[in-house]
Amino acid sequence: MKIHGYRKLGSSRRLAIYLEEKGIEIPFVPVNLMEGEHRTPDFLARNPAGLIPVLELDDGTCIGETVAIARYLEELHPDPPFMGRDPLERARLEMWQRVVEFGVYTQLRAYVRQTSAFAKPLEPVQMPEWGELNKRYAMDSLRMLDAQLANNPFVAGPDFSWADITLATCIQGGRPSNPFELPGTCEHLARWYDQVSRRPSLVATQPD
Ligand SMILES: N[C@@H](CCC(=O)N[C@@H](CS)C(=O)NCC(=O)O)C(=O)O
Structure with missing residues (x-):
């Protein structure tokens, strides 16, 4: 493989x-x-x-x-389980994974591709205004995730999961040393990010 x-x-x-x-x-x-x-x-x-x-x-x-x-x-490799242990956990994981992927990842990807010089080879005709609009949508989703994290240690509930990986890598983009700025009001999201970004798995895969 x-x-x-x-x-x-x-x-x-x-x-x-x-x-x-x-x-x-x-x-x-x-x-x-x-x-x-x-x-x-x-x-x-x-x-x-x-x-x-x-x-x-x-x-x-x-x-x-x-x-x-x-x-x-x-x-x-079902152990340790990372995508839910039973039907309800799997459904919750799927829900939050999709919320992050379709509400933050897609928007921040569009923002980077439409506004940054280094993405020009991949996106020859850039539309910066559309990119900025996507960034606003991503910030709206982050505020909603902040509310979810007010009551849950991790995005999909009590355990670190695939949904956290998706959200953390969105926020870090290609540059963990200079992540996207989180909306200032999102204290729960900030607490979560501080904790998750220190995990050995994230540190070991940080760009040099
Ligand atoms: N939905 C795809 C998205 C993958 C994706 O966006 N890959 C990027 C690199 S991170 C890529 O291959 N970009 C090439 C291009 O856009 O031309 C997935 O989740 O695997």
């Missing part, structure tokens, strides 16, 4: 954190996005969406989409 992607970057890093938490070792094979390696026929045969990460099994079968990969690995 191998993962096409960067251990310390973006969605691939979500997997790397998950692997650290679970104690699973899978090698990462870098894909140079800036040189368009993810748009070559070879790569598109692995994932027609042209996105990393991709999990490649020993028989050549490939799985794209970070959550799908993590779910597959969770079935192979």
Whole structure:
């Protein structure tokens, strides 16, 4: 098995954190996005969406989409459980994972891609105003998550889970030393972020 992607970057890093938490070792094979390696026929045969990460099994079968990969690995390595122990926990996890992915991740991804110079090779026609609007939407979602964290130690309840990995990597972006500024009123989110960003799995996968 191998993962096409960067251990310390973006969605691939979500997997790397998950692997650290679970104690699973899978090698990462870098894909140079800036040189368009993810748009070559070879790569598109692995994932027609042209996105990393991709999990490649020993028989050549490939799985794209970070959550799908993590779910597959969770079935192979159920202990310790990371995506819920029973139907209710699994549903809660799915709920909050989707809230974060569709309410923060998608918006901050759009913000970075539409407004930063380094993303221009991936987004040749940038629309900065649309990027800024997305950032506002992400901040609204963060305020809602602050309310959830007022009553729960972690995003999906009492345990650190996949939903926390998604949210923490969104906030850190590609630069944990300079994360997105959280809305000033979000004291619970700030408490959660301070705690989660110190976890060994996040520290071990921080970009150099
Ligand atoms: N929904 C996908 C998103 C993955 C994604 O956005 N990957 C980025 C790197 S973090 C990528 O491959 N970007 C290449 C491009 O946009 O051309 C997932 O969760 O795996």
